[in-house]
Amino acid sequence: MSIIGKFRRSNNSQLAFEIDSLGVRAKLRYDLEAIGLSSSDYGNIVQEIPSAVLFPTSIDDIMELIKFSNECPLPFNVAARGHGHSTRGQAMAHNGVVVNMLSLEKQCKNGNRIKVSxxxxxxxxxxxxxxxxxxxxxxQHGLAPVSWTDYLYLTVGGTLSNAGISGQTFLYGPQISNVLEMDVITGKGDFMTCSRDKNSELFYAVLGGLGQFGIITSARILLAKAPKRVKWARMLYSDFSIFTRDQEHLISIKGLEYLEGSVMMDYTPTNNWRSSFFSPAHESQISSLLKKHGIVYCLDMVKYYDDETVNSVDKEVEMLQEGLNYIPGFAFMKDQTYVDFLNRVRRGEINLKSKGLWDVPHPWLNLFIPKSRIMDFNAGVFVDIIHRQKMSTGPLLVYPTTKIKWDDRMSVVTPDEDIFYCVGLLHSSSRSDWQDLDNQNNEILEFCDRAGIEMKQYLPHYKSKEDWIKHFGSKWNTFQERKAQFDPRMLLSPGQKIFNAV
Incomplete structure (x- = not known):
C-alpha cells in the first residue's frame, strides 16, 4: 500500500490533507520498478519493501519529507539510498520511504554538484x-582525494556514513578523516552545515554514524596533487608471521602510498575477479606454490609517481623492498596509470556482469582485528575454519592500519590498539548456498568471542540491541545522546536495526 493510502487509513483527515498538499507528493513513486530497486541491495540477502520511494530534485524535497514525518502522530521511517552497495539491508526502510539520492545527481548534469577549489x-x-x-x-585540475575505497562506484554520503577504508588508510586515515565540512539534513528535517568548528557535535556524529543522525547532502573533501602513474608490487609469503611483520614495517616507514594484503587458498584460482594481477605465465608457478603450502599470503604495495619522479621511482621501490622476507622469486610488478589502479575493481565487476555473476548473494564479513591477536585470528580463522571447510568464494583481505589517523570523537569504532588489521571476507555465492557461508561467518564471530579477540565489525550487522551496545562500547551513551539530539523520533536508517533491533 502507498504511503498516502497508509496515512488515510489512520482515520486522520488532517494528515491525509497535509500529505496531499506536500510539494514532494509528485516525486513519490509507488510503482514496482521503484519499489523493487529499493527493496534489495548488493548483498542480495535481505529484502525490505518500502511504502514509497522519493526521487528528490532538490535538497528541499528531502527536508520537507522528513519534517512531515516528524509532524505525524505515527511517523514513518526514512532511509537514504545511494548506489545500494550495502550487504544487509542497511539502506532499506520497511513500510517507510527510501530517498533515492542518485536522483539529485540526475538533476545536475551540468556538474554543479562537484565544485573544485x-x-x-x-x-x-x-x-x-x-x-x-x-x-x-x-x-581535470591536477588534484585528487587522498583516501579511497577499493571500489569507486560508491556514493560519497554512503562511504562517509561508514568510514571509507583502503590501502591508503594507514597513511592518510579513512575517508572520514579527510572531510573538512558537510551539509546535513538531520532527523528533524533541519539543514545544517557542520565542521570541526561549527556544529561539531553533528559533524563527529555523522562521520561513521551509519546514517543515524542525518543525510549527508554535500561534503568538502580534502585534495592533494594527483600522481600520474603507480608502481604496484605484489610479493608472496608462506609464513603469516613474516607476512605481518613486513606489512607492519612498511606502514611504519616513509615512502609508501598504499598497502594491502590478501590470502590465497589452494582450492581457489590464483587470480580473482577483484584483482587479476598475475599473468598466465606466472599462474602455474603460483599454483605449485599453493599446492606445497596450502595457504599463501600476498603483500601489495604501491608507489605513486609522476613526470618529476619517473626516473627515481624504480630505485625507491627497490629500497622499499629491501629487507622484506617474501619467498625468493615470488615478487611481481605492474606499472599502471593512477586512474586504472584506483578503478581496478570496476573491470572485474564488468566481467562478472557480462557472465550474469554479479547479482548474486554476497554474505560479506568485514572486521577490525587488534594487532595483538592477528596471529590467533590467522590460526583460528584462515587456517582452521576457512581453509578446512574450503567454502570461501571470493577475495580474502588482511592488512594493517594505524589508529593515529582516526578521530575518536567520530561515531565509528575501532579496536583499542595503535595498530589493527582490516579483514574482509568478500564472499559471493549462489542463491542456494549463501546460508552456508553465512553460517561460516557466524562461526568466525563465535570463535573470536570464545578466544577473547576484541574485534569490531566494519559495515556492522547485528540482530539485537545488546550486540549494538557491545559494538559501540564506551561510545554507546554518546551515540544514544546524539540520536536523541538529532533524530529524536528515530526516523533515519531503520535498516541498520540499531534502535529498532529486537
Whole structure:
C-alpha cells in the first residue's frame, strides 16, 4: 500500500490533507520498478519493501519529507539510498520511504554538484556523487582525494556514513578523516552545515554514524596533487608471521602510498575477479606454490609517481623492498596509470556482469582485528575454519592500519590498539548456498568471542540491541545522546536495526 493510502487509513483527515498538499507528493513513486530497486541491495540477502520511494530534485524535497514525518502522530521511517552497495539491508526502510539520492545527481548534469577549489585544495561534492565522478572531476585540475575505497562506484554520503577504508588508510586515515565540512539534513528535517568548528557535535556524529543522525547532502573533501602513474608490487609469503611483520614495517616507514594484503587458498584460482594481477605465465608457478603450502599470503604495495619522479621511482621501490622476507622469486610488478589502479575493481565487476555473476548473494564479513591477536585470528580463522571447510568464494583481505589517523570523537569504532588489521571476507555465492557461508561467518564471530579477540565489525550487522551496545562500547551513551539530539523520533536508517533491533 502507498504511503498516502497508509496515512488515510489512520482515520486522520488532517494528515491525509497535509500529505496531499506536500510539494514532494509528485516525486513519490509507488510503482514496482521503484519499489523493487529499493527493496534489495548488493548483498542480495535481505529484502525490505518500502511504502514509497522519493526521487528528490532538490535538497528541499528531502527536508520537507522528513519534517512531515516528524509532524505525524505515527511517523514513518526514512532511509537514504545511494548506489545500494550495502550487504544487509542497511539502506532499506520497511513500510517507510527510501530517498533515492542518485536522483539529485540526475538533476545536475551540468556538474554543479562537484565544485573544485584549486586555491583551497578541496572539492565540494554532493553526497549522492560517486567517487569515480569525484576522481574524474578533480583530475581535470591536477588534484585528487587522498583516501579511497577499493571500489569507486560508491556514493560519497554512503562511504562517509561508514568510514571509507583502503590501502591508503594507514597513511592518510579513512575517508572520514579527510572531510573538512558537510551539509546535513538531520532527523528533524533541519539543514545544517557542520565542521570541526561549527556544529561539531553533528559533524563527529555523522562521520561513521551509519546514517543515524542525518543525510549527508554535500561534503568538502580534502585534495592533494594527483600522481600520474603507480608502481604496484605484489610479493608472496608462506609464513603469516613474516607476512605481518613486513606489512607492519612498511606502514611504519616513509615512502609508501598504499598497502594491502590478501590470502590465497589452494582450492581457489590464483587470480580473482577483484584483482587479476598475475599473468598466465606466472599462474602455474603460483599454483605449485599453493599446492606445497596450502595457504599463501600476498603483500601489495604501491608507489605513486609522476613526470618529476619517473626516473627515481624504480630505485625507491627497490629500497622499499629491501629487507622484506617474501619467498625468493615470488615478487611481481605492474606499472599502471593512477586512474586504472584506483578503478581496478570496476573491470572485474564488468566481467562478472557480462557472465550474469554479479547479482548474486554476497554474505560479506568485514572486521577490525587488534594487532595483538592477528596471529590467533590467522590460526583460528584462515587456517582452521576457512581453509578446512574450503567454502570461501571470493577475495580474502588482511592488512594493517594505524589508529593515529582516526578521530575518536567520530561515531565509528575501532579496536583499542595503535595498530589493527582490516579483514574482509568478500564472499559471493549462489542463491542456494549463501546460508552456508553465512553460517561460516557466524562461526568466525563465535570463535573470536570464545578466544577473547576484541574485534569490531566494519559495515556492522547485528540482530539485537545488546550486540549494538557491545559494538559501540564506551561510545554507546554518546551515540544514544546524539540520536536523541538529532533524530529524536528515530526516523533515519531503520535498516541498520540499531534502535529498532529486537
Amino acid at each position: 584549486t586555491s583551497g585544495n578541496y572539492a565540494d561534492v554532493g553526497g549522492e556523487q560517486l567517487w569515480i565522478d569525484v576522481l574524474n572531476a578533480t583530475l
